[in-house]
Amino acid sequence: MWGPSLVLAMMAAWPLPVQSSSLASFALEKVLDDATPIFGSYVNETGSNAEWMKNYADCTPLVHMNIPGTHDSTSWNYTQATQDALRGITDLSQVTVPVPQTFRCQALPLIDALNMGIRAFDLRYAFDPTNSTLVFYHSQALFSETATLDDVLFGFYQWLDDHPSETLFLSLQYEGSTGKYASNNAAVQLKLYEALTSRVSRQYFVQRKSEFGTLGQARGKITLLRRFDLDQLSDFYTNSLPGLHFSPSLWTDNSPNIILTYNEKNNLTAYIEDYYQPITPEGSSATENIQWKYNATTSHILKATAEHPDSLYWTWASSENTDNVPPEWPQIMALGNGSSTPEGGVNQRLVPFLKKQIGKRVGIVMFDYFEGPSDLIDTFLSL
Numbered sequence: 006m007w008g009p010s011l012v013l014a015m016m017a018a019w020p021l022p023v024q025s026s027s028l029a030s031f032a033l034e035k036v037l038d039d040a041t042p043i044f045g046s047y048v049n050e051t052g053s054n055a056e057w058m059k060n061y062a063d064c065t066p067l068v069h070m071n072i073p074g075t076h077d078s079t080s081w082n083y084t085q086a087t088q089d090a091l092r093g094i095t096d097l098s099q100v101t102v103p104v105p106q107t108f109r110c111q112a113l114p115l116i117d118a119l120n121m122g123i124r125a126f127d128l129r130y131a132f133d134p135t136n137s138t139l140v141f142y143h144s145q146a147l148f149s150e151t152a153t154l155d156d157v158l159f160g161f162y163q164w165l166d167d168h169p170s171e172t173l174f175l176s177l178q179y180e181g182s183t184g185k186y187a188s189n190n191a192a193v194q195l196k197l198y199e200a201l202t203s204r205v206s207r208q209y210f211v212q213r214k215s216e217f218g219t220l221g222q223a224r225g226k227i228t229l230l231r232r233f234d235l236d237q238l239s240d241f242y243t244n245s246l247p248g249l250h251f252s253p254s255l256w257t258d259n260s261p262n263i264i265l266t267y268n269e270k271n272n273l274t275a276y277i278e279d280y281y282q283p284i285t286p287e288g289s290s291a292t293e294n295i296q297w298k299y300n301a302t303t304s305h306i307l308k309a310t311a312e313h314p315d316s317l318y319w320t321w322a323s324s325e326n327t328d329n330v331p332p333e334w335p336q337i338m339a340l341g342n343g344s345s346t347p348e349g350g351v352n353q354r355l356v357p358f359l360k361k362q363i364g365k366r367v368g369i370v371m372f373d374y375f376e377g378p379s380d381l382i383d384t385f386l387s388l
């Protein structure tokens with residue numbers, strides 16, 4: 006005979022009868038479905054990489070943690086088919102179109118990244134071509150016409166409900182050059198403000214301002230990294246946002262060493278490497294360009310292990326060299342180009358380097374094509 010608890014457990018595993026679902030759960034299902042082109046199809050996974058923060062004490066300061074992230078996190082499905090499908094509604098119809106590899110920096114959707122251990126995400130928003138919703142772009146490349154920032158935030162909220170031990174960092178940045186007349190105007194800024202201060206957002210975003218707290222204060226929630234200014238709105242709007250302000254005006258373009266004060270009052274500073282297009286001698290090979298980016302990445306990570314233990318270190322391992330002939334797409338820089346790059350790309354080269362940093366603080370590190378090689382994230386999480 007099966008005991009009552011086993012029967013109950015089996016019933017729980019069966020699909021619920023339709024009449025027992027609430028309208029709220031149907032509504033959530035719809036939102037997650039709408040988010041799919043960016044978020045991916047929701048998969049409820051548990052397991053060590055999906056819940057790795059269980060191993061850290063509540064009192065751990067967030068700036069002491071090693072957080073793997075992804076650069077241009079929403080670009081995973083930007084293939085030729087996607088570019089062709091969306092070309093008609095963007096300015097791509099009027100200009101010479103860079104190939105999709107120029108814009109694509111990931112191969113896996115956000116839900117896979119979450120379940121595989123990624124905790125920091127780089128989200129680039131702008132108005133959709135009708136100026137009514139915030140959607141995701143990389144320059145002119147529109148990633149989905151339908152999945153909005155609001156939809157995707159619900160994906161993160163659901164995932165946090167399912168993984169309450171974890172905490173996330175969302176970097177939001179206004180993406181320019183998305184269309185001929187697009188601008189970071191008051192309407193865009195108000196839309197963003199509303200998305201980040203809605204009732205549901207106030208529940209899921211850590212409400213602390215201008216400083217990082219502890220893991221315990223942030224579990225089940227999101228720390229907002231504001232790579233945007235609300236400079237077309239009154240100060241009231243900026244002052245009522247939570248999170249950390251990394252003003253684009255202070256974020257030096259293409260710099261291997263940005264020192265950015267995000268809290269003037271308490272002199273709190275972040276150390277950032279975002280040398281995304283290494284300046285290398287003309288005619289440099291892919292191997293050489295990868296070497297320069299590897300240099301910038303590892304020298305910044307080494308500083309993170311040795312200096313300013315209570316400050317944020319934020320290293321971007323992502324890069325491209327698309328002006329080169331032949332061009333190095335983000336994928337070539339991250340993963341190499343077959344036999345022409347015998348040591349692989351930045352990612353392969355980082356694995357043995359990271360193995361030497363066991364026990365040390367490396368901070369937040371943002372990757373392109375984070376799933377390659379397969380031991381990159383496992384190595385990172387074992388530090």
Ligand SMILES: *[C@@H]1O[C@H](CO)[C@@H](O)[C@H](O)[C@H]1NC(C)=O
Pocket residue numbers: 041042043045046082086087088090
């Ligand atoms: C990925 O892009 C292809 C081509 O545009 C599209 O058919 C497919 O639905 C997209 N995948 C998702 C999950 O949206």
Ligand SMILES: *[C@@H]1O[C@H](CO)[C@@H](O)[C@H](O)[C@H]1NC(C)=O
Pocket residue numbers: 049051163167
């Ligand atoms: C995910 O799984 C957990 C337990 O494994 C369960 O409590 C939760 O309701 C599930 N979430 C969804 C959306 O099915």
Ligand SMILES: *[C@@H]1O[C@H](CO)[C@@H](O)[C@H](O)[C@H]1NC(C)=O
Pocket residue numbers: 134135136186187188190
């Ligand atoms: C969207 O806004 C831009 C900038 O204000 C404007 O030039 C453009 O005409 C608008 N597009 C639509 C479809 O309203």
Ligand SMILES: *[C@@H]1O[C@H](CO)[C@@H](O)[C@H](O)[C@H]1NC(C)=O
Pocket residue numbers: 272274
């Ligand atoms: C602020 O912090 C920086 C870096 O830690 C330090 O060099 C500087 O002297 C500090 N400034 C003040 C006013 O304390």
Ligand SMILES: *[C@@H]1O[C@H](CO)[C@@H](O)[C@H](O)[C@H]1NC(C)=O
Pocket residue numbers: 293296297300
């Ligand atoms: C990278 O760093 C090494 C060691 O500091 C240096 O010798 C080399 O010139 C740098 N650049 C390249 C392309 O190797």
Ligand SMILES: *[C@@H]1O[C@H](CO)[C@@H](O)[C@H](O)[C@H]1NC(C)=O
Pocket residue numbers: 290291331332333337342343345
């Ligand atoms: C990558 O490899 C392909 C095929 O071997 C080659 O045509 C291309 O020029 C290489 N790209 C770079 C940046 O080295």
